[in-house]
């Protein structure tokens with residue numbers, strides 16, 4: 001909490017009427033509060049100044065709160081918006097966390113607080129969703145109750161407490177509301193897709209949509225502030241599950257003294273049914289992991305079929321590839337690649353050993369990589385583009401016994417909100433998940449490699465082989481389901497070409513994420529790029 005004490009002669013209900021006070025609040029208090037928050041996404045840039053770009057009141061039965069839309073301007077010439085609800089408490093202990101600053105209003109001493117930490121505010125929001133009431137005043141907030149919402153009153157709320165980029169709160173032990181902290185001047189795809197899946201499709205392996213809060217400032221431009229879904233029982237996320245599985249799989253190599261060189265190879269992107277997997281591989285990995293990959297593939301295919309099956313709502317109907325998409329895609333990828341080259345060059349001094357070799361190789365092969373992106377030609381694509389997950393990886397699925405739930409349809413954090421809603425090749429989601437398999441395999445090798453008594457090169461060889469088998473099983477189930485349900489993702493050559501294309505895109509994207517968030521992991525996408533570029537290019 002800030003040590004600076006604010007004073008304002010006006011009562012709480014008129015707190016933001018005075019421009020000079022608003023300036024003092026943002027400059028002296030909010031700037032330093034915001035940059036310390038877990039949800040603040042501007043940590044790798046330099047803040048120039050922060051301002052309140054909009055505010056609105058949320059009042060209910062005598063309670064009064066503010067919703068602030070904060071605009072953060074950066075020295076690097078871009079800006080971001082964040083949502084911060086404000087409350088006022090006299091007693092500090094009313095909020096376990098989220099105290100922003102002491103404040104004196106008239107002769108009343110108290111504290112400014114992030115209102116999400118106040119039970120009273122959470123109660124107001126939940127009741128307003130149940131009642132589905134629009135709020136009048138500056139800006140219009142729409143509280144929407146989903147068809148599946150079966151609540152009549154507020155009972156309780158508690159924080160989810162997970163590491164996340166937004167703030168999620170559990171209500172009545174049955175619903176989870178994700179309050180989006182970083183907000184965009186348009187509906188959030190997470191809200192759009194979640195509501196669509198629940199209300200318009202039979203896909204039930206993503207949590208049921210039960211409500212939302214949207215703010216309308218400019219006519220017809222809703223800003224999503226919160227999404228409510230049913231809480232689903234789960235055993236943690238797919239990433240943790242996969243790491244547990246792989247720990248066992250890699251330990252089995254030494255425990256069963258498996259001769260890695262004698263394991264049968266398989267061509268990348270081959271389709272394999274479980275019964276076609278060589279017994280030596282099953283003996284190594286166990287059948288259970290392979291079955292679970294099959295289930296994950298089925299759920300992914302069902303999700304894509306649900307997304308591609310829309311006939312009326314143009315936001316979701318499938319589209320053919322065309323010239324506009326061609327230009328959009330290549331511009332985006334070439335721009336991203338240039339940014340990554342710059343990032344790699346600037347971070348070379350942080351790398352050593354294999355990571356440095358791989359980074360230098362990437363810089364040397366930059367024209368080859370650019371050519372791979374340039375070679376996309378929409379004329380050759382016969383499949384369709386659909387609304388996809390966009391940031392699909394193991395951390396975006398929840399494990400539920402033998403099954404999975406798909407989550408978090410917000411899209412790639414780095415893309416603009418409009419780009420996230422562009423219909424894309426479904427292969428991009430497959431590539432996201434396959435890259436995640438690759439990540440989990442390499443993370444396991446780096447963590448446990450030393451203890452197995454097997455050389456790093458042999459572990460890499462085993463890891464790459466396992467990766468190819470996981471993909472083969474996934475692809476067989478996935479393709480079988482999408483073809484049987486008339487989702488056209490292209491013929492075999494097109495499927496493979498796009499997969500390879502998207503794998504490269506995703507690995508290049510990941511370089512940015514890793515260098516910004518955890519540079520010691522940059523070796524994983526660097527290895528990914530190395531193996532994609534060394535694999536014969538697929539032709540369409």
Ligand SMILES: Nc1ncnc2c1ncn2[C@@H]1O[C@H](COP(=O)(O)OP(=O)(O)O)[C@@H](O)[C@H]1O
Pocket residue numbers: 160162163164165166167168176178207229230231232233234237395396398407408410
């Ligand atoms: N409907 C749900 N039921 C149970 N847990 C959920 C649900 N939605 C999200 N979670 C939990 O919250 C975590 C973060 O959710 P996510 O949508 O990925 O938020 P963020 O975008 O902030 O990362 C998930 O990994 C999961 O543990």
Ligand SMILES: O=P(O)(O)O[C@H]1O[C@H](CO)[C@@H](O[C@H]2O[C@H](CO)[C@@H](O)[C@H](O)[C@H]2O)[C@H](O)[C@H]1O
Pocket residue numbers: 165239391393394395412413432435436437439440510513
């Ligand atoms: O925060 P999000 O889940 O929206 O996604 C971002 O963070 C992810 C990491 O949490 C990052 O994913 C990368 O690391 C994962 C392992 O931690 C791995 O499974 C993914 O394949 C890999 O891309 C994701 O790229 C980023 O957008």
